[in-house]
Each structure stands twice: as structure tokens, then as C-alpha cells.
Amino acid sequence: MRLGLSTPVVAQVPGSAAEWESRADISDLALIARAADDLGFDYLTCSEHVAIPAADAASRGAMYWDPLATLGYLAALTARIRLATSVLVLGYHHPLAIAKRYGTLDQVSGGRLVLGVGIGSLTEEFALLGATWEQRAERADDALRALRASLSTATPRHHGPYYEFKDLRLLPHAQQDRVPIWVGGRSRASLHRAVTLADGWMPFGLTVKEIRNLVAEVDLPAHFDMVLSAHLDPQRDPAATAAQLEMLRDAGATAVTCTVRADSSQHYCDQLAVLHDLKGR
Structure with a gap:
């Protein structure tokens, strides 16, 4: 089971983000990224919202x-x-735009991209961006097929109900022959989308029991990633941290996205060192 990080600072959700993150700057983020890389953590995350309506900012x-x-x-x-x-x-992007932008990221990073995607849930943001809310799930399915057809090739072709392209060149494209795609969501439909069109599922807002029940309904493909999440405080309670990771492993997690309690960026790095040692036991 691999450990990744819900990168602090870059997304600050009330009730989850620590107070120090509101004062952090790019040097704090650099310190944490280098520490995670040196310690051997598997991935860092960054989420997407373009513009949050003021009425939703208190919760999101x-x-x-x-x-x-x-x-x-x-x-x-x-x-x-x-x-x-x-x-x-x-729904905020044309698949070819994702393939070009994130394929370039895969190139400049030496093949380190993991493309986590979702169908979106904030109707007001869709409206602000002029994105189509209706049939967003069906559009997402077509976008996933289009992405698989275009991420790792200079000559993408796709014919679908919402996206169609051929006779073009897309350079640069992703370095990886198959960029891992993980689907986020909390529904049966998101799991089905992940199993049929992607390489992993990132459930959120569900209990371990609910996740187990949903996964029991499907046959997971070989090498499919189950990316679960955890809030951890390894220095203060190493036993509870180890137990939580073990519970998630038993639930089928192949990777865990960790939110780590900390009082500063240096404390966060100290917590990572403890977490790394706990995982190695």
C-alpha cells in the first residue's frame, strides 16, 4: 500500500485545513514537497476549482x-x-486541452502524472464558466474515452457523442504509454466509471463499510487502484495512525491519500518522517 499526500496549502477547506496554512507561502510548499520526495511518498495532489461563489466559500x-x-x-x-x-x-475542459496541458506536464516531470478526474458538483461554477451541467456524467464518460485515445499519442482519433476528432497532430503528448487515470466520487456510478473507463477509484465522503459494500458489487480489474483517504496525527498517536492505515489496507486500499495534522510546515515535515517510519514497520 502506497502513501500519498493531500498537499497542504494548495486547497484550504474549512474544517480540514490547519490555521498555519492561511499564512503559508511558496517556500512552505517547497519544503514539504522536497521532504515528501526524499522520504519516498508516492504522490502529491492538487485539486481544481476556478471560482467559488461567495455563498459556497464558507463550506468549500x-x-x-x-x-x-x-x-x-x-x-x-x-x-x-x-x-x-x-x-x-x-466538464471544464475539452479532452484535447487536457491531453496537451497535462501531457506536457507528464513530459516535463519525466512521466510522473496521475490524472485524477471527476464530473463536478458545483452547479454555480459550471454556470460561471459556461460549462454544460446537463448530462455531465455522460459527457465525462465520453471525455474519458477521448482522453485514453489522446493522452499518449501524436495522432489521436476519437468518435463519440460529445467529442470527435481525427486527422490532427498533438505534440508534445504524455511520456507514459498509459497515464494512470483515477476517478473521484462517492456514488455507485463513479465506481462503475472508474472500473470501466479508468485505472482507479478515489471515493470521498464514504465510510469504510460503505466503500466495502459498493466494491463488493463489482469485479475490480487487475492492477486497479483503490485510493482511500485518512486524517492522521502520527507523532501524537502513532498507534492509532498505524491502526487506521491497517484498516484501510484491509478494506482494499492500494494507496492512501493522507491529510496530516501539523502546526507549521516544519512540523508537517516532522510528521511525514514519523509516518514514513510507521509505514515501514
Whole structure:
């Protein structure tokens, strides 16, 4: 089971983000990224919101760094750790735009992209961006097929109900022959989308029991990633941290996205060192 990080600072959701993150700057993010890379953590994440309506900011937060710029910066600071969007909203982008932008990120990072995607849930943001809310799930399915047809080739072709293209050149494209695609969501439909069109599922807002029940309904493909999440405080309670990771492993997690309690960026790095040691036991 691999451990990744829900990168602090870059997304500050009320009730989850620590107080120090509101004062942090790029040097704090650089410190954490280098520490995670040196310790051997598997991936860093960055999520996507373009503009949060003021009425939703109290619950969703207003601070969201752009994932392409952020992960490109982190790629230059690190050597091994993977760079995961968690998640990119498919309806906000044409698949070819994703393939070009994030394929370029895969190139400049040496093949370290993980493309986490979702169908989106904030109707007001769709409206602000002029994106289509109706049939967004069906559009996302077509976008996933189009992405698989275009991420790793200079000559993409796709014919679908919402996206169609051929006779073009897409350069640069992703370095990886198959970019891992993880689907975020909390529904049976999101799991089905992940199993049939992607390489992993990132459930959120569900209990372990609910996740087990949903997964029991499907046959998971070989090498399919189950990316679960955990809030951890390894220094204060190493036993509870180890127990939580073990519970998630038993639930089928192949990777865990960790939110780590900390009082500063240096404390966060100290927590990572303890977490790394606990995982190695």
C-alpha cells in the first residue's frame, strides 16, 4: 500500500485545513514537497476549482491553487514523487486541452502524472464558466474515452457523442504509454466509471463499510487502484495512525491519500518522517 499526500496549502477547506496554512507561502510548499520526495511518498495532489461563489466559500473554502501551474512547479522541485490532480473537473475542459496541458506536464516531470478526474458538483461554477451541467456524467464518460485515445499519442482519433476528432497532430503528448487515470466520487456510478473507463477509484465522503459494500458489487480489474483517504496525527498517536492505515489496507486500499495534522510546515515535515517510519514497520 502506497502513501500519498493531500498537499497542504494548495486547497484550504474549512474544517480540514490547519490555521498555519492561511499564512503559508511558496517556500512552505517547497519544503514539504522536497521532504515528501526524499522520504519516498508516492504522490502529491492538487485539486481544481476556478471560482467559488461567495455563498459556497464558507463550506468549500475559497483557496484553490491551479493544479497545472502548481504541479508543474512541484515537478521542478522533485525527482521521483508522482503528481496527481485530485480532481480535475472534466466538464471544464475539452479532452484535447487536457491531453496537451497535462501531457506536457507528464513530459516535463519525466512521466510522473496521475490524472485524477471527476464530473463536478458545483452547479454555480459550471454556470460561471459556461460549462454544460446537463448530462455531465455522460459527457465525462465520453471525455474519458477521448482522453485514453489522446493522452499518449501524436495522432489521436476519437468518435463519440460529445467529442470527435481525427486527422490532427498533438505534440508534445504524455511520456507514459498509459497515464494512470483515477476517478473521484462517492456514488455507485463513479465506481462503475472508474472500473470501466479508468485505472482507479478515489471515493470521498464514504465510510469504510460503505466503500466495502459498493466494491463488493463489482469485479475490480487487475492492477486497479483503490485510493482511500485518512486524517492522521502520527507523532501524537502513532498507534492509532498505524491502526487506521491497517484498516484501510484491509478494506482494499492500494494507496492512501493522507491529510496530516501539523502546526507549521516544519512540523508537517516532522510528521511525514514519523509516518514514513510507521509505514515501514
